[in-house]
Amino acid sequence: MKRLNSTPKKDGFRMPAEFEKHRGTYIIWPERPDNWRNGGKPAQKVFTEVASIIGKYEQCTMLVKRDQYSNARGMLPPYIRVIEMSNDDSWVRDCGATFVINDQGELRGIDWTFNAWGGLVDGLYFPWAEDDKVAQKMCELEGADRYRLDDFVLEGGNIHVDGEGTAMVSEECMMSPGRNPELSKEEQEKMLKEYLNVEKVLWIPKGVYLDETNGHVDNICNFVRPGELVMAWTDNQNDPQYAISKEVYDYLVNETDAKGRKFIIHKLHIPNPVIITKEESEGVDAVDGTLPRNEGDRLAASYVNYYTGNGFVLLPVFDDPHDKDAKELLQKLYPNRVIETVSAREILLGGGNVHCITQQVPEPIKK
Numbered sequence: 536m537k538r539l540n541s542t543p544k545k546d547g548f549r550m551p552a553e554f555e556k557h558r559g560t561y562i563i564w565p566e567r568p569d570n571w572r573n574g575g576k577p578a579q580k581v582f583t584e585v586a587s588i589i590g591k592y593e594q595c596t597m598l599v600k601r602d603q604y605s606n607a608r609g610m611l612p613p614y615i616r617v618i619e620m621s622n623d624d625s626w627v628r629d630c631g632a633t634f635v636i637n638d639q640g641e642l643r644g645i646d647w648t649f650n651a652w653g654g655l656v657d658g659l660y661f662p663w664a665e666d667d668k669v670a671q672k673m674c675e676l677e678g679a680d681r682y683r684l685d686d687f688v689l690e691g692g693n694i695h696v697d698g699e700g701t702a703m704v705s706e707e708c709m710m711s712p713g714r715n716p717e718l719s720k721e722e723q724e725k726m727l728k729e730y731l732n733v734e735k736v737l738w739i740p741k742g743v744y745l746d747e748t749n750g751h752v753d754n755i756c757n758f759v760r761p762g763e764l765v766m767a768w769t770d771n772q773n774d775p776q777y778a779i780s781k782e783v784y785d786y787l788v789n790e791t792d793a794k795g796r797k798f799i800i801h802k803l804h805i806p807n808p809v810i811i812t813k814e815e816s817e818g819v820d821a822v823d824g825t826l827p828r829n830e831g832d833r834l835a836a837s838y839v840n841y842y843t844g845n846g847f848v849l850l851p852v853f854d855d856p857h858d859k860d861a862k863e864l865l866q867k868l869y870p871n872r873v874i875e876t877v878s879a880r881e882i883l884l885g886g887g888n889v890h891c892i893t894q895q896v897p898e899p900i901k902k
Contacts (some may be wrong), residue, residue, distance in 0.1 A: 552698030559594035572818030629690035640901035644674035653713025700793030707750035768802035840888035850880030
């Protein structure tokens, strides 16, 4: 498949919203012992559950390193496609391709530079070279030509679009020194507009408290549909998350989308603080250059990190009193989709959640 020298906007391609029709979903198998406790075994069970749920609604592909292929194939149901692929860790949302479509029914991929959330400044592991090749390989599998950006760092977890010309990113992440320090906010916005083919970019001030990705947008805010948002919230004014969420809310109520609409904003209360236990911490290998998992650390738990697929929403839950309210709100917001849940603590212990470990391939539809 070709590497293209143009841009999606020039070629008439756009990034569709996640709630538009999918061709399928990609996931990467967890195994890294310095990130996933007990050699990744507990996480593998949850990833298997996630893939099994998604695979009931759309094609799901699991990418697996060679030494884990047989294990993954044995754990996953036969309707999950398993493909051997080198990788450094299992965050396909961030290292994988961002797919774009046009009105002629064609699919292409964007291959952003990936540097493990900050490179040598504050990245979470080293090296990351295999992860930076994942997007190209996904494009090959999908038969899609790709736009490769050798000089622009971006993770898929820091972009949401509404499919009607509006994108949102976290300013905390975009402007962090480990991404694109040589580019101004205006220059980065220009890149986003050119490659996502949008007219307006919302700069959400900050991400969830202690989010190690420098505050990805997908953990704090999401488009339910054009003109309607859901965001992470807490009523506890003593929680550090409160000031962050209030700043985000105050920003959004004064903004409009690309069509000039004021936003309907739904507050989705975060779970009670999720804290790493002694047992969980001791199960992770300590390695220089990898972010440690220390007992007592608070994790960036949020229900907003859900995944929207063909006829379903996959919601992370935490055995928390707020689980029920989160499911009820999403069922109200997505009346025509099944709200599936997965106990997501093991994913969260690795540094992300359901949305972070999935990447959709849109269904290109000829208009």
